[in-house]
Amino acid sequence: ADGASDGKVKIGILNDQSGVYADFGGKSSVEAAQMAVEDFGGKVLDSPIEIVDADHQNKPDIASNIARQWYDTEQVDAIMELTTSSVALAVQAIGKEKKKIDIVTGAATTDLTGKACSPYGFHWAYDTHALAVGTGGALVKQGGDSWFFLTADYAFGYSLEQQTSDFVKANGGNVIGSVRHPLASQDFSSFLLQAQSSGAKVVGLANAGLDTSNAIKQAAEFGITQGGQRLAALLFTLADVHGLGLEAAQGLTLTEGYYWNRDDESRAFGKKFFDRTGKMPNMIHAGTYSAVLQYLKAIQKAGTDDTDAVAKQLHEMPVDDVFGRGGTVGPNGRMIHDMYLLQVKKPDESKEAWDYFDVLATIPGKDAYIDPAKSGCDLVK
Amino acid sequence: MTMIFGIPVQALLGQLLIGLINGSFYALLSLGLAIIFGLLRIINFAHGAQYMLGAFVAYLMLAYGGIGYWPALILAPLAVGLFGAVVERLFLRRLYGLDPLYGLLFTFGMALAIEGTFRYLYGSSGQPYATPSALAGGTNLGFMFLPIYRGWVVVMSLVVCIGTWLLIEKTKLGAYLRAATENAVLVQVFGVNVPVLLTLTYALGAGLAAFAGVLAAPVYQVSPLMGSNIIIVVFAVVVVGGMGSIMGAIVTGYVLGVAEGLTKVFYPEASNIVIFVIMAIVLLVRPAGLFGRDA
Amino acid sequence: MVALLEVRGLNAWYGESHILHGVDMYVGEGETVTILGRNGVGKTTTLRTITGIVRARRGKISFAGADMMQVPLHKTAHKGIGFVPEERGIFSTLSVSENLLLPPVVAEGGMNLDEIYELFPNLYERRASAGTKLSGGEQQMLAIARVLRTGVKMLLLDEPTEGLAPVIVQRIGEVLRKLKERGMTILLVEQNFRFASRIADRFYLMDHGQMVTEFPVGELPQRMDTLHSVLGV
Amino acid sequence: MAVPATETNATPRVVLSARGLRRDFGGFTAVKNVDLDVYDASVHALIGPNGAGKTTVFNLLTKFLQPTHGTITLMGTDITRTSPDKVARMGLVRSFQISAVFPHLSVLDNVRVALQRPNNLSTQFWRPVSALDRLNDRAEELLANVGLSKERDHIAADLSYGRKRVLEIATTLALDPKVLLLDEPMAGMGQEDVSVVSAIIREVARVRAVLMVEHNLSVVADICQQVTVLQRGEILAEGDYASVSQDPRVREAYMGTEES
Amino acid sequence: MTDITETIRAEKSRTALSVQAGFLIIGLLLLLLAPFFFYPIFLMKLLCFALFACAFNLLLGYTGLLSFGHATFFGGAAYFTAYTVKTWGVPPELGILIGVAGAALLGLVMGYIAIRRQGIYFAMITLALSQMFFFFCLQAEFTEGEDGIQSVPRGHLFGFIDLNNSTSMYYFVLAVFVIGMLLIWRFIHSPFGMILKSIRENENRAISLGYSVARYKLGAFVMSAALAGLAGALKSLVFQFATLTDVAWQMSGEVILMTLLGGIGTLIGPIFGAGLVVTLQNYLATSEFPVTIITGVVFMICVLIFRRGIVGEFYASWIGRKLGFVYRR
Numbered sequence A: 001a002d003g004a005s006d007g008k009v010k011i012g013i014l015n016d017q018s019g020v021y022a023d024f025g026g027k028s029s030v031e032a033a034q035m036a037v038e039d040f041g042g043k044v045l046d047s048p049i050e051i052v053d054a055d056h057q058n059k060p061d062i063a064s065n066i067a068r069q070w071y072d073t074e075q076v077d078a079i080m081e082l083t084t085s086s087v088a089l090a091v092q093a094i095g096k097e098k099k100k101i102d103i104v105t106g107a108a109t110t111d112l113t114g115k116a117c118s119p120y121g122f123h124w125a126y127d128t129h130a131l132a133v134g135t136g137g138a139l140v141k142q143g144g145d146s147w148f149f150l151t152a153d154y155a156f157g158y159s160l161e162q163q164t165s166d167f168v169k170a171n172g173g174n175v176i177g178s179v180r181h182p183l184a185s186q187d188f189s190s191f192l193l194q195a196q197s198s199g200a201k202v203v204g205l206a207n208a209g210l211d212t213s214n215a216i217k218q219a220a221e222f223g224i225t226q227g228g229q230r231l232a233a234l235l236f237t238l239a240d241v242h243g244l245g246l247e248a249a250q251g252l253t254l255t256e257g258y259y260w261n262r263d264d265e266s267r268a269f270g271k272k273f274f275d276r277t278g279k280m281p282n283m284i285h286a287g288t289y290s291a292v293l294q295y296l297k298a299i300q301k302a303g304t305d306d307t308d309a310v311a312k313q314l315h316e317m318p319v320d321d322v323f324g325r326g327g328t329v330g331p332n333g334r335m336i337h338d339m340y341l342l343q344v345k346k347p348d349e350s351k352e353a354w355d356y357f358d359v360l361a362t363i364p365g366k367d368a369y370i371d372p373a374k375s376g377c378d379l380v381k
Numbered sequence B: 001m002t003m004i005f006g007i008p009v010q011a012l013l014g015q016l017l018i019g020l021i022n023g024s025f026y027a028l029l030s031l032g033l034a035i036i037f038g039l040l041r042i043i044n045f046a047h048g049a050q051y052m053l054g055a056f057v058a059y060l061m062l063a064y065g066g067i068g069y070w071p072a073l074i075l076a077p078l079a080v081g082l083f084g085a086v087v088e089r090l091f092l093r094r095l096y097g098l099d100p101l102y103g104l105l106f107t108f109g110m111a112l113a114i115e116g117t118f119r120y121l122y123g124s125s126g127q128p129y130a131t132p133s134a135l136a137g138g139t140n141l142g143f144m145f146l147p148i149y150r151g152w153v154v155v156m157s158l159v160v161c162i163g164t165w166l167l168i169e170k171t172k173l174g175a176y177l178r179a180a181t182e183n184a185v186l187v188q189v190f191g192v193n194v195p196v197l198l199t200l201t202y203a204l205g206a207g208l209a210a211f212a213g214v215l216a217a218p219v220y221q222v223s224p225l226m227g228s229n230i231i232i233v234v235f236a237v238v239v240v241g242g243m244g245s246i247m248g249a250i251v252t253g254y255v256l257g258v259a260e261g262l263t264k265v266f267y268p269e270a271s272n273i274v275i276f277v278i279m280a281i282v283l284l285v286r287p288a289g290l291f292g293r294d295a
Numbered sequence C: 001m002v003a004l005l006e007v008r009g010l011n012a013w014y015g016e017s018h019i020l021h022g023v024d025m026y027v028g029e030g031e032t033v034t035i036l037g038r039n040g041v042g043k044t045t046t047l048r049t050i051t052g053i054v055r056a057r058r059g060k061i062s063f064a065g066a067d068m069m070q071v072p073l074h075k076t077a078h079k080g081i082g083f084v085p086e087e088r089g090i091f092s093t094l095s096v097s098e099n100l101l102l103p104p105v106v107a108e109g110g111m112n113l114d115e116i117y118e119l120f121p122n123l124y125e126r127r128a129s130a131g132t133k134l135s136g137g138e139q140q141m142l143a144i145a146r147v148l149r150t151g152v153k154m155l156l157l158d159e160p161t162e163g164l165a166p167v168i169v170q171r172i173g174e175v176l177r178k179l180k181e182r183g184m185t186i187l188l189v190e191q192n193f194r195f196a197s198r199i200a201d202r203f204y205l206m207d208h209g210q211m212v213t214e215f216p217v218g219e220l221p222q223r224m225d226t227l228h229s230v231l232g233v
Numbered sequence D: 001m002a003v004p005a006t007e008t009n010a011t012p013r014v015v016l017s018a019r020g021l022r023r024d025f026g027g028f029t030a031v032k033n034v035d036l037d038v039y040d041a042s043v044h045a046l047i048g049p050n051g052a053g054k055t056t057v058f059n060l061l062t063k064f065l066q067p068t069h070g071t072i073t074l075m076g077t078d079i080t081r082t083s084p085d086k087v088a089r090m091g092l093v094r095s096f097q098i099s100a101v102f103p104h105l106s107v108l109d110n111v112r113v114a115l116q117r118p119n120n121l122s123t124q125f126w127r128p129v130s131a132l133d134r135l136n137d138r139a140e141e142l143l144a145n146v147g148l149s150k151e152r153d154h155i156a157a158d159l160s161y162g163r164k165r166v167l168e169i170a171t172t173l174a175l176d177p178k179v180l181l182l183d184e185p186m187a188g189m190g191q192e193d194v195s196v197v198s199a200i201i202r203e204v205a206r207v208r209a210v211l212m213v214e215h216n217l218s219v220v221a222d223i224c225q226q227v228t229v230l231q232r233g234e235i236l237a238e239g240d241y242a243s244v245s246q247d248p249r250v251r252e253a254y255m256g257t258e259e260s
Numbered sequence E: 001m002t003d004i005t006e007t008i009r010a011e012k013s014r015t016a017l018s019v020q021a022g023f024l025i026i027g028l029l030l031l032l033l034a035p036f037f038f039y040p041i042f043l044m045k046l047l048c049f050a051l052f053a054c055a056f057n058l059l060l061g062y063t064g065l066l067s068f069g070h071a072t073f074f075g076g077a078a079y080f081t082a083y084t085v086k087t088w089g090v091p092p093e094l095g096i097l098i099g100v101a102g103a104a105l106l107g108l109v110m111g112y113i114a115i116r117r118q119g120i121y122f123a124m125i126t127l128a129l130s131q132m133f134f135f136f137c138l139q140a141e142f143t144e145g146e147d148g149i150q151s152v153p154r155g156h157l158f159g160f161i162d163l164n165n166s167t168s169m170y171y172f173v174l175a176v177f178v179i180g181m182l183l184i185w186r187f188i189h190s191p192f193g194m195i196l197k198s199i200r201e202n203e204n205r206a207i208s209l210g211y212s213v214a215r216y217k218l219g220a221f222v223m224s225a226a227l228a229g230l231a232g233a234l235k236s237l238v239f240q241f242a243t244l245t246d247v248a249w250q251m252s253g254e255v256i257l258m259t260l261l262g263g264i265g266t267l268i269g270p271i272f273g274a275g276l277v278v279t280l281q282n283y284l285a286t287s288e289f290p291v292t293i294i295t296g297v298v299f300m301i302c303v304l305i306f307r308r309g310i311v312g313e314f315y316a317s318w319i320g321r322k323l324g325f326v327y328r329r
């Protein structure tokens, strides 16, 4: 069966386009996918490539409904992005059952390539482990050796805290204390006071989205950074920094898999993306671009869009694009690539719009990601 | 250092103060809710959205009009109040006399629509808003570092709450308002222009929410979601206080703010539900709420 | 006599149901007129339509020369009409004195507080308590007292004696007579025929949304038969 | 119908009694020191000027309000601390000063709702409504007694005021109460209805105790055996109508000097 | 005279009955044939939400209690079923029963607290309590946080019907749905339902007739919760996961929207409402329109000019009345 099965290669971008994670990926991810298609030439194996997208509204049932319909009746060949772990896990399970490819760039959980791994499922941009290694490990090496955690009080927060502490300790640092705050707390001052009085050098924010933004903003108010403590956000991207403003965010440390202003190549992609969307890409956008591109390359190489053949290529082919330079894909579906430890600039150091980060360190992919053999994925023997 | 339950007294004082700051927002918001409910018999689900609007208007004024915090403190509530007036004139007016649940549902829809619009236009990660320079920095109170701005929030909310209470309980205008809730037609027959009164009332409630929003802008991230996060808690505050009295709404706001603050120290995991737990207990013991009149 | 209130061909509806079918009546300046009629014939509706509460109406209402059909509800009082509703309409969230002071004064010549309290000592006693904590009779007094302050030219009273003790009924009768002496124009709706007969100058008898007959108090003895058959008195 | 129980007894039986009843509202005492005995098979009137505390006494007796002091006994059982629905189940049923029907149910259904509980047909959620059809005969009988047969399928809200009160009485009687408390049953009624209701009350009181608040003195004179006059929350006079109405204090406080 | 009116009335209700029966049969036929025309998972979702909305309406439409916390029962049952089926390996039918029982228990607790207040207070209290339950689910171990309980096996019904086959799953869901609807119907038209109705009409009067109003309300609340749980339990098997979205307050809002759209207090209205909302959400997912804004605006429009909902408007319309339907609220 050579060529595209139905005369067309269709890729679905399924993510949150109107809810809390809309800035994380959102419509801009669809744009990134479109860019990849154009950069690839618009056709693969002489068949046109089509991008479809849907807003899952952060509801797994809607996502699941759409994913099934896409796979079953609309000849969608692969589904990508998949922000929010509940959605990603649900869609990956469907892909596994229906033998269809999914590439996750939006969700963070390591389960996707661990106990919930699928022969057709790939995890592309980042995961909680990589964030923990980046921020936890690398920061200790920079002198941040005592930590206090502000942790969102649910599984995601615990696992971020847990994984990060491990790397802090493994690198010779120690964890002085932690406090768990409820999800969507508006006010962090109580917790920040506790962090302040702990005297830790680094205050780790094991939470996400608005919670992190609010904590950072209020930390500035209470003079945490002026007092010599360092803030480290464990899941925070360029888009969030933009929303917070440099005034409040300055000095913050975080880890991303991509930064547009890192070198010429990334700058070129960033500018192109900016012209189309009005914002600079973060690792989810760039990751989605990379995922689509690699998927098309895999079809090209396999000479067919048959799932097994393409999945085989995806596992074997090295990744080499603006996002996943020198990346490889593990047997569990994990795309392994370098991560960057970034620090937010002071307002007067920022030379242009969106010039937000200093790159403090590069974390090699093999350090950043779990060794597939130890991932708990039963595809790895 | 003196300790209470293993916590230094000083830290405790600090946390009490912080609780009071939180309580300031609860008080302002539950006050507005209570006024609107008291006079219009509408549970204003859009109250959170109006709080958010206040913050956003302040942000937009700054970003697009160069209008700073101080003018915004007056202008944003006015703008949102005006918006409220329009909403009341066009829509809410048609719901008077119906089962109050329709008012609840309408404002619920309105909250979704407003929030959705802002999310659509400005994303959900929020917008920056700096503390006005006159109130930047902080003082060391000995037991804690108090950002000056936070102190300002407490003072302002107290002033506004008490002012509003006096307006409603002690003035003729307030008497009209209270009478109109019970029997608008009759008050109108007596020669009072009730429709205008009701419009003003809703505008006042919305304006109060917006005022809280502007106060919050330098502290919390200005985000389309900031309202929906807080509104449910404020509902609980209102239930605990009981809808009977304006004063009840204010006092309960502060008290529960402090209660929540203390929970954050002793048992932080429960701090988001402590108000709900208090609500359940109060309901079991005193169904009308702490200050409620109707048993 | 100059007609202060004049109603011609008045029709009124509650939703789909047509209640008033062409009411014609007038009340002269300083006159006391009573509308009699069985339950549900539209007496209350007549008053509510005159004040403008019922707005689904057609016909002609003029008061002191003004066309009341065009006047918005909140201007009725300012034209000089005071209304005491059947259900009394005391505000529970207001104290007795707040209730009393609520209606805006629309013209000179109303009573002052002292006069009112003199007339209704009960109200003085309970002035600080909540309006609806009063008993039924006390509430009725409050409802009447309330409009006396405002200086209106004409009172519309809807069954002021319903549910009241005989002494109170007498007292209210005295009050109304006093008001009449001061020149107040009164339109009264009553079921209590005996009470009405002691203060009214003229009667309308209402049935099926129309005034079926009209007669001065002097003709009362001749009309007893009609009243018997229509009212079952 | 129940067997007339007391006719053979020489002394009439007290079914409802209150001792030292008092109720404060804030600083204001609405009812104080009220002792009341209601006898079986009689009509007892509670009269008094407006604000005397009549409705409050009703609320206390039926437990819609809690007394500040005093005890209430219903057929030998102390009900001072019993809940209002329980009291109703024990046979003490009231009507309200403002008419109380279920406005959007049919007249027949209004009565059937009342019949459901004594017939143990109120909690069955697994049976069809037609299970209630066996209450129809009794319901129709009750409606016939009060002259509402013609309106049985009307929606209660459509009835005139007077008819609503009549319906309310029929509903109350459906419970076959031992003691009936009626708050101004004739208020706002036309003359025809007044006579109908008087007759009904007289009839039902043959085997029950009725306590009623009423301002229509001719009705009181006509059907009440016992009269208690309340003033400012206290009992001013007690006895049969003739003696009470001669009492100068009652004439001054309540009835006034002229006949009205 | 009365005889004639009575015959007319009887005549009318007879046509009404046959018309209604006709509709019912057509509806059932459509549902039986639907999987041949529509995507089964979509239909199953629709049925689950329809049942959920009808359960909710049982409380709102027939006892006048607006619960803003019904997601608790829907989502709670979803979690219980998903957990027991996945972790304990109980068969699907037992899993569903456990979910329903759990929801009923939650209903008992929430109801016990909430029925102390009426009207909008009741709404606010249920909202607050369900928010509490949301936080519980967020933090509890067994719900697996924001990942949710994933990959729940559908298993074999009664040990021999393979529910992984989407057709058999569909007919299973349809059967449960029909049973649920019958229960609701029976419940509304029962002696108990009659008392509920009278309580809604005049609570004080009901008390004075000797009914312990609180207990009746609580009973209705628990039944509504149990049926909502049935819908949630079913949904967790259909989609094979249970997640936080099912217990979030937005879900409570959605079910209100469904009921409002379809017609509060009509037996079948919520089915239409659910159908519309589910379709709309699916449609909006792939359109340019922002979902929340549309949802919000639909809410506003409904309340302002469409209060009776689709079915209610139909009943109240000329044709509806001709066919013998009554809409009264």
Ligand SMILES: Nc1ncnc2c1ncn2[C@@H]1O[C@H](COP(=O)(O)OP(=O)(O)OP(=O)(O)O)[C@@H](O)[C@H]1O
Pocket: C014, C015, C017, C019, C037, C038, C039, C040, C041, C042, C043, C044, C045, C046, C086, C191, D161
């Ligand atoms: N709000 C309303 N909606 C619909 N119909 C009404 C309304 N109010 C009154 N009616 C009907 O209008 C008719 C006239 O009522 P109205 O209150 O004017 O009577 P009334 O003569 O004052 O009687 P009563 O002596 O009992 O007070 C009655 O049949 C009544 O049922």
Ligand SMILES: Nc1ncnc2c1ncn2[C@@H]1O[C@H](COP(=O)(O)OP(=O)(O)OP(=O)(O)O)[C@@H](O)[C@H]1O
Pocket: C132, C133, C134, C135, C136, C137, C138, C163, D025, D026, D028, D030, D048, D049, D050, D051, D052, D053, D054, D055, D056, D057
């Ligand atoms: N809930 C309450 N709070 C405060 N005062 C009350 C309350 N209920 C009644 N009262 C007061 O108690 C007194 C007695 O009232 P009640 O209603 O019992 O009078 P009543 O004898 O029934 O009068 P009427 O014949 O006018 O109905 C009144 O002065 C009233 O103001």
Ligand SMILES: [Mg+2]
Pocket: C043, C044, C045, C086, C158
């Ligand atoms: Mg009337």
Ligand SMILES: [Mg+2]
Pocket: C135, C136, D054, D055, D056, D097
């Ligand atoms: Mg009374």
